[in-house]
Amino acid sequence: MKYDFETIMDRSGKDALAVDAIGAGVDWAVVPTKPKNGFSAIPMWVADMNFATVPSIPKAVIKRAEHPAYGYYLATDEYFDSIIRWQKERNGVSGLAKENIGYENGVLGCVSTAIQAFSAPGEKILLHSPTYIGFSLVLKNTGRVAELSPLKKDKNGVWRMDYEDMDRRIKKNNIHLVILCSPHNPCGRVWERDELKKAMEIFRDNQCIVVSDEIWSDILLNGNKHIPTQSVSDDAKKRTIAVYAPSKTFNLAGLIGSYHIIYDKYLRDRMNRQSDMTHYNSMNVLSMHALIGAYKDEGYQWVNELCQVLS
Numbered sequence: 001m002k003y004d005f006e007t008i009m010d011r012s013g014k015d016a017l018a019v020d021a022i023g024a025g026v027d028w029a030v031v032p033t034k035p036k037n038g039f040s041a042i043p044m045w046v047a048d049m050n051f052a053t054v055p056s057i058p059k060a061v062i063k064r065a066e067h068p069a070y071g072y073y074l075a076t077d078e079y080f081d082s083i084i085r086w087q088k089e090r091n092g093v094s095g096l097a098k099e100n101i102g103y104e105n106g107v108l109g110c111v112s113t114a115i116q117a118f119s120a121p122g123e124k125i126l127l128h129s130p131t132y133i134g135f136s137l138v139l140k141n142t143g144r145v146a147e148l149s150p151l152k153k154d155k156n157g158v159w160r161m162d163y164e165d166m167d168r169r170i171k172k173n174n175i176h177l178v179i180l181c182s183p184h185n186p187c188g189r190v191w192e193r194d195e196l197k198k199a200m201e202i203f204r205d206n207q208c209i210v211v212s213d214e215i216w217s218d219i220l221l222n223g224n225k226h227i228p229t230q231s232v233s234d235d236a237k238k239r240t241i242a243v244y245a246p247s248k249t250f251n252l253a254g255l256i257g258s259y260h261i262i263y264d265k266y267l268r269d270r271m272n273r274q275s276d277m278t279h280y281n282s283m284n285v286l287s288m289h290a291l292i293g294a295y296k297d298e299g300y301q302w303v304n305e306l307c308q309v310l311s
């Protein structure tokens with residue numbers, strides 16, 4: 001191993017929600033209370049890591065921070081090229097261009113924008129259950145209703161989609177927007193190509209736009225391979241808003257910096273128009289440099305080692 005995944009990092013007092021919020025009386029249902037006397041807390045209630053990130057990230061951020069001006073700026077070609085290379089080398093994506101990539105203020109920010117762009121308040125949106133709590137909150141906050149299609153364990157204990165159930169629920173409720181989580185949180189399934197293909201055929205036949213949350217696509221255990229939803233067919237490429245981020249992969253959630261990949265111009269224009277309306281969807285210059293630092297050669301090796309350690 002080139003990188004250190006063994007040193008225990010003390011994050012207390014270092015802007016770490018995972019540690020500092022425990023027992024702090026924060027008014028959210030999901031925050032644990034303080035452990036009993038004599039016990040210490042294991043901060044596994046929120047999805048960020050206690051591993052120090054790859055050194056090429058602080059290096060890139062510090063280098064930029066040393067330049068003493070932080071004015072308005074344009075996302076650089078290096079930013080877009082870093083994403084294009086990452087997607088090509090990690091996910092086998094070819095033909096991705098700068099115009100297909102758009103900054104997103106968090107993956108849930110993108111999900112929220114898509115919900116507002118492609119559904120009306122009170123409308124139903126298809127998701128699988130069990131469901132990541134962030135999706136439930138975004139739906140609640142935007143006044144939409146989750147139509148849940150339960151994942152089912154097969155005889156080998158593997159979680160599977162129930163295609164008939166998905167189709168039935170979509171038809172019954174006139175659903176035209178789906179949130180797909182790939183790999184799936186919380187079930188941990190890395191969907192196989194055929195599974196995604198089948199799901200996307202149902203979405204095509206029912207004229208559904210798909211938001212594919214692929215935030216977990218870099219963290220793959222036991223040699224699993226991520227299949228981008230957009231790669232399963234030409235139709236899937238056109239009807240899918242895919243969302244990625246280096247935040248889970250590299251422990252960068254505090255810097256905020258996700259991105260969408262949208263090939264279809266109509267979907268892209270609707271998404272951009274919706275997010276422009278708030279003027280909130282703007283990148284932070286240090287976050288841009290963090291992504292560039294993450295997607296350097298060191299980052300590729302660090303993630304390989306991370307997946308090995310987690311496996």
Ligand SMILES: Cc1ncc(COP(=O)(O)O)c(C=O)c1O
Nearest residue numbers: 047106107108109132185213215
């Ligand atoms: C599936 C999934 N999507 C999105 C998020 C949150 O992403 P962001 O912080 O970029 O909104 C999480 C965080 O745990 C997640 O598990």
